[in-house]
Amino acid sequence: MAESILKLNNLRKVYIVGNLKTAKKAQKEIQKLHKKYERICCQEGTAYKEVEKELDHAQKLFSEEKYEESYTYLTRRGIKRGRRDKGVVVHALNGVNLDIKSGEMVAIMGPSGSGKSTLLNMLGLLDTPTTGQIFLRGKNVTSIKNSKLPNIRSTELGFVFQSFNLIPTLTAIENVMLPLKYSRTPIMERRRLAEEALDMVGLSDRMHHTPNELSGGQKQRVAIARSIVNKPAIIFGDELTGELDTKMTKEVMQLVVDLNKKGQTFIIVTHNPEVAKLCGRTITIIDGKVAK
Amino acid sequence: MIEIIKNMWRRKMRTILTIFGIAIGILALVVMGSMAEKLNLLVDGGVKYYQDKVQITSGTMGMSLVPLKLDTKAEIEKIDGVGYVSPIIYTTLEKDSSAVSFGPPASITAGDMNAIKYESFKMSLASGRRLTNDDKGKIVIGYDLVKKLDAKVGEKVKIRGNKYEVVGIWDKTFTAPDTSVSMVLSDGQQVVYNDLPPIIKSSVKPSDIVSGFVAYPKKGADPNVLAIRIQKQVEGITATGPKQFQEQVVNSVKMFNSIIYGIAIISLLVGSLSIINTMTMSVSERTKEIGIKKAVGAKTSSILGEYLTEAGIIGLIGGLVGIGLGALIVNAINTAMEKNGDKLFLLTPRLALGALAFAIVLGVIAGIIPAVHATKIDIVKSLREE
Numbered sequence: 001m002a003e004s005i006l007k008l009n010n011l012r013k014v015y016i017v018g019n020l021k022t023a024k025k026a027q028k029e030i031q032k033l034h035k036k037y038e039r040i041c042c043q044e045g046t047a048y049k050e051v052e053k054e055l056d057h058a059q060k061l062f063s064e065e066k067y068e069e070s071y072t073y074l075t076r077r078g079i080k081r082g083r084r085d086k087g088v089v090v091h092a093l094n095g096v097n098l099d100i101k102s103g104e105m106v107a108i109m110g111p112s113g114s115g116k117s118t119l120l121n122m123l124g125l126l127d128t129p130t131t132g133q134i135f136l137r138g139k140n141v142t143s144i145k146n147s148k149l150p151n152i153r154s155t156e157l158g159f160v161f162q163s164f165n166l167i168p169t170l171t172a173i174e175n176v177m178l179p180l181k182y183s184r185t186p187i188m189e190r191r192r193l194a195e196e197a198l199d200m201v202g203l204s205d206r207m208h209h210t211p212n213e214l215s216g217g218q219k220q221r222v223a224i225a226r227s228i229v230n231k232p233a234i235i236f237g238d239e240l241t242g243e244l245d246t247k248m249t250k251e252v253m254q255l256v257v258d259l260n261k262k263g264q265t266f267i268i269v270t271h272n273p274e275v276a277k278l279c280g281r282t283i284t285i286i287d288g289k290v291a292k
Numbered sequence: 293m294i295e296i297i298k299n300m301w302r303r304k305m306r307t308i309l310t311i312f313g314i315a316i317g318i319l320a321l322v323v324m325g326s327m328a329e330k331l332n333l334l335v336d337g338g339v340k341y342y343q344d345k346v347q348i349t350s351g352t353m354g355m356s357l358v359p360l361k362l363d364t365k366a367e368i369e370k371i372d373g374v375g376y377v378s379p380i381i382y383t384t385l386e387k388d389s390s391a392v393s394f395g396p397p398a399s400i401t402a403g404d405m406n407a408i409k410y411e412s413f414k415m416s417l418a419s420g421r422r423l424t425n426d427d428k429g430k431i432v433i434g435y436d437l438v439k440k441l442d443a444k445v446g447e448k449v450k451i452r453g454n455k456y457e458v459v460g461i462w463d464k465t466f467t468a469p470d471t472s473v474s475m476v477l478s479d480g481q482q483v484v485y486n487d488l489p490p491i492i493k494s495s496v497k498p499s500d501i502v503s504g505f506v507a508y509p510k511k512g513a514d515p516n517v518l519a520i521r522i523q524k525q526v527e528g529i530t531a532t533g534p535k536q537f538q539e540q541v542v543n544s545v546k547m548f549n550s551i552i553y554g555i556a557i558i559s560l561l562v563g564s565l566s567i568i569n570t571m572t573m574s575v576s577e578r579t580k581e582i583g584i585k586k587a588v589g590a591k592t593s594s595i596l597g598e599y600l601t602e603a604g605i606i607g608l609i610g611g612l613v614g615i616g617l618g619a620l621i622v623n624a625i626n627t628a629m630e631k632n633g634d635k636l637f638l639l640t641p642r643l644a645l646g647a648l649a650f651a652i653v654l655g656v657i658a659g660i661i662p663a664v665h666a667t668k669i670d671i672v673k674s675l676r677e678e
Contacts, residue, residue: 121672124587126586126587126671126672126675127671127672147591147592150586150589150590150591150592150594151589153586153587153588153589154588154589154590155589159587159588161675165580165583165584165587165675166584167581169295169298169302170295170298174295178584178585178588178589178590179588179589182585182588182590182591182594183589226588
C-alpha cells in the first residue's frame, strides 16, 4: 500500500462578496476557533474534541446562512444584521476530505464553478483555506507561516497551467530553471537539471527558443519540464490540455502518463473525459463537495 | 541579471525616456556641482592662504584696487605680535578688465620676495625658477595663464604694454595663483602708477604705492587677535584675519552651494518620478509573470529584489549617461574659457562618484513603492489574468 502523500481534512473556502458584516464577523470567529483547534489538536488529551464539536456546530450554522446565530454561539454576544449589510456568501469548498497516495494520478472533474480550481489552488498552496487542514507528506501545511510557503512550492510542488504560463522574455531553459533559481540551486546544477528535464520531455533541441517560437504542445511540454525539474512530490495540472488540439493533447498526456509510470504523483483538474480516463482515479466535485 | 535587462528592454522607448529623465537630473547635478566644486576649491585655497596671516588693504576685505601708502608699513611693523610685513601690489592683468570671471580674475601680484620665508602657503614650480627681489622685468606666471599669454620659460610676453621675461611657471594650485602673474614689487608699483590719473601721478612716486600689506604674526601670535589689533591701531585700513575670511566668504559660499545643489536635486527628483511611473507600469504589465514566479517558489524578497535591482539599474545607466554628458559640457565650456585664463567648472572624482551613487540610490528609492506593490500581488488572481 502506497503512503499517503496529500490528505485533506474538512477543507472549506468561503468568499464573502459585498458588505455582509454579520457573515464577516462570524467567519472571523470561526477562523479564530479553528486556529485554536489547530494548536491543540496535536496535543495529548481530549480537549481538542470539545473545540472540534464547537467548530463543527458554528460551521454548520454558517453553512445554513445563520450568521448571527453562528457568531452568538461562539462569542456569547448578540449581533444584528443592519439594513446596509448586503452581500453574498460563496461556499467554494464546503468540507472536502481527500487522501491521495504517492504515485497516484488523480483527475478532478466537475461542472464549471463547482470548486475544482479552488481546490487545486488550496492543494498547491497558492491560496489559503478558510478552515480545514492540508497534510503534505504527513505535515500540516495550513499551519505553516506564509513566508515558508514559497520554499515548499519551489521544492515539493510542481504546476502545469492551462495557458502554459511561461515567461515570454525567457528561453525554454530559463523558464525551466526558474523553480531551481528560487530554491537557490547552484547555477551550474540548475542548467544541468533543466537540460535533463527538457530532454525528458523531448525538447532538448528547443532549449534556447522563447515561448513565442514554440507551438502550443511544445509550450506545454516546457511547462511540464518546469514542473518536474525540482523533482516535486506532486504535480498539479489545471486543465493542462485545455488549449491543445486532439493530437497535442494525446502527446502531452502520453508524457504525463509516462512520468506517472516512473512514480510521479499527478493531480489534474480537467473537463476532458478522455484525460480523466487516463487517470487512475477520478474525483468529482459538485457544489464545493466531493460527490459520493 | 540577464532577465532584468531583458525586462527593461521590452519597452525600449519607455526605458530610454526614463533613463533620459534621470540623466538630465544627473547632468544638472554634475554641471552645477562642478561649478560648486571649483568655487569650493578657490575658497579652500583662500582659507589655506589666509590661515596664518593678516591681510591689510584700504578696501572692505582682501585685496583692494585702491592703493595705500608705503609709509603705513612702518606703522604696522610697530604693532605687538607682528613678525614681518610685506607690501603687495594687486591689480588686474588687463587694464580694462570688463570680462565676467568666475573666481578671481586674471591678475598681477607683486611683493617682497623675501616674504617667502614667512609664507606657509607653499607653491611649487611646473618649470623655471622663482623670482628674487633683483628680478626686475621678469615674471613667474600662473598655470592657467600659459595659453592666454602664449608663455614659455625664457621667452618674453607683453603685459600692459611692457615686455617681461618669463622665468618660471607655477604648478597648478586650483586656486587664485593659477590666474596670476607674479613680479617684483617695483615692477608692480610701476604698473599701478601708470594707471593713475595725471593729477595724482604728480603727487606720488611709484615706489610709495602699494595695494596692501600682508602681516605675518610672530611665532605663537594669534593672527585673528593680531588682525583686530592692527585694525584698531592703524587708521584708514581694513585688516582681515583668517577667522573673518572664513565667516564672510565660506558662509556665503555655503549658501551658494546649497542653492545650486538644491536646483540640481529638484531636477533629479523630477527624474525619479519617471522611474516610479515606469516601474509602476512594469508591475501592472507583468502581474501574471509575478504570479507565475510566486507559484514556482519566488519569495517576497526575490520579487522585491528583482524590481529594486531593475530600478537601481535604470538609476545607474541614467547616472552614467548624465555624468558622461555633464563631463562633455563641463570640458567644452572649460576649453572655451581657457583662452581667457579662466575655468568655470571642476568635475572631481568625488562629485562624479557621488552623483552616480545618488542616481542609484534615488532609482532604488523610486522603485520601492512599485516593488512592494509587486510583492502583494495575489497569485490566484494574477494567474487568471489574460
